[in-house]
Amino acid sequence: MKPRRRKSASSRIGDGPGLPQLGFWRLGLAIPGLVSLVLVLMGSLPIGVPFLGPVLPAFGLIAVHVFALQRPDLMPHWLAFGLGLVTDLLSGGPLGLTALVFLGVQALSASQRRVLIGRPFVLGWAAFVAVALAAAGVSWLIACVYFLDLVNPVAALLQVAVTVTLFPLVAAPLLLLSHRMTGQAFA
Amino acid sequence: MRRSNKPLASRMVSPMGLLFNRFAFAFLLALGLTLLVAGRSGIGPVEQVRTGxxxxLAPVLDVISRPVSAINDLATEIEQLSRVYEENDRLRQENARLLHWQAVARALERDNAQYRRLLNVRARSDVTYITARxxxxxxxxxxxxxxxxxGERDGVEPDQAVVSELGLVGRITEAGRNAARILLITDLNSRIPVMLEGSRRRAILSGDNSGRPLLAFLEAEAEVQPGDRVVTSGHGGMLPPGLVVGVVASVTENQVRLRPFVDLARLERVNVLRYRRPSLVNDRNGP
Incomplete structure (x- = not known):
């Protein structure tokens, strides 16, 4: 029997187990990883936004959070870690810093599935604010220890503000993608 | 064979899956910490792997950054188009002023050449440029x-100075075959020997990740005011002397901050300086 499609509102951040029920081409399972990689690369493009200075939104963080929440099977620990390593390589920052942060975000977001799946989008957004702040706090602590200096936290907070502001724009297509991959309706 | 309809998540939370997951997490955590320690202390081939x-990654970024660059160029053109009359007027006035300066500069150039001949001064013309995106x-x-x-293929090497048409941008810290990394003058790890152009007082330009780097180790008796121009001093032999860096932005009791001439957030093309450092060792004959 064909699985019954549930009418889900666009304001919902997720639904059900969020896992493949329809036969899916094996290669398609790499899509979240590839999309996340593209977002990580986009986060390194010289966009030239004057008021931001060299701080750019952490698109990779959004991707890791959304996919870990929606499809933890397609955003495993190693993938989150790998995306973080690529971010570190591109940024020239301490190698391993973002990798550890993304690993933590993946574990944290995946552990909150029961709390967040099926809740209104605004709640998901608020949860991301908490995740982004925690990630910035951990990054800042690691950076302080790494550089043996009290690193200025303003840039990290600015990045959180920009990333959180852009979250709906980036997360919406990612949610749509993960819903499509689960074969569930996303109105 | 029929595939199991059991959702992957439930398969993942099986005891074996859970154990594997925890092991993978612990392993990656340890790997991340090891990389941090190795990178900090320079143990192992972390830098070589990073450069490799x-x-x-650089060619991939090169391709995907081209549309962004095109959009940026278009936005700049539209912005310039909207104030073309105003800009034209400004340029006319500036042109008149620069023509006067050109006459002065030519006269000074003639005088300089004459004095150099008289004093037998060796002219330094060992700086060449590599322009890159x-x-x-x-x-x-x-x-x-x-x-x-x-990268190295084009002649880019670590420690070379990078400038734009407005002034100093930073220096090369890593150079691969096709790509290189510039450490900006605002970075926490950037230290550039500089001097006040007018008084020739030396200082170290020290980045702190803000847009306004600090002028550290400035002599206590040095008179410094907002608006004073700062140039590289050339001490240490890493960078050529006289490259314009910026102007003093603020002076307080504890710190002097500099406003770089270059808008570091909006750079599309830069020049890497190939500068032959002064050396006591004769390069041609070897040590």
Whole structure:
């Protein structure tokens, strides 16, 4: 029997187990990883936004959070870690810093599935604010220890503000993608 | 064979899956910490691996940054178009002023050449340029770097100075075959020997990840005011002397901050200086 499609509102951040029920081409399972990689690369493009200075939104963080929440099977620990390593390589920052942060975000977001799946989008957004702040706090602590200096936290907070502001724009297509991959309706 | 309809998540939370998951998490956590320690202390081939991977990633960034660059160019053109009359008027006035300066500069050039001949001064003309495209920014809050689509193949080497048409941008810290990384003058790890152009007082330009780096170790008796121009001193032999860096932005009791001439957030092309450092060792004959 064909699985019954549930009418889900666009304001919902997720639904059900969020896992493949329809036969899916094996290669398609790499899509979240590839999309996340593209977002990580986009986060390194010289966009030239004057008021931001060299701080750019952490698109990779959004991707890791959304996919870990929606499809933890397609955003495993190693993938989150790998995306973080690529971010570190591109940024020239301490190698391993973002990798550890993304690993933590993946574990944290995946552990909150029961709390967040099926809740209104605004709640998901608020949860991301908490995740982004925690990630910035951990990054800042690691950076302080790494550089043996009290690193200025303003840039990290600015990045959180920009990333959180852009979250709906980036997360919406990612949610749509993960819903499509689960074969569930996303109105 | 029929595939199991059991959702993957439930398969993942099986005891074996859970154990594997925890092991993978612990392993990656340890790997991340090891990389941090190795990178900090320079143990192992972390830098070589990083430079090698930079070569792989830079061409990808080069391709995907081109549309962004095109959009940026278009936005700049539209912006300029909207104030073309005003700009034209400004340029006319500036042109008149510069023509006067050109006459002065030519006279000074003649005088300089004459004095050099009289004093038998050896002219230094050992700086050449490599122009390259910026394909990536660090984007992160703790490092201020740029990625360049030029590497050792083009003559780019670590420690070379990078300038734009307005002034100093930073210096090369890593150079792969096709790509290189620039450490901006605003980065926490950047230290550039500079001097006040007018009084010739020396200082160290010290980045702190803000847009206004500090002028550290400035002599106590040095008179400094907002608006004073700052140039590289050339001490240490790493950078050529006399490269314009910026102007003093603020002077307080504890710190002097500089406003760079270059808008570091909006760089598309830069020049890497190939500068032969002064050396006591004769390069041609070897040590």
């Amino acid at each position: 991977l930079l070569d792989v 910026v394909v990536g920014e660090s984007g992160g809050p703790f490092v201020k770097t740029l990625l360049l689509a030029a």
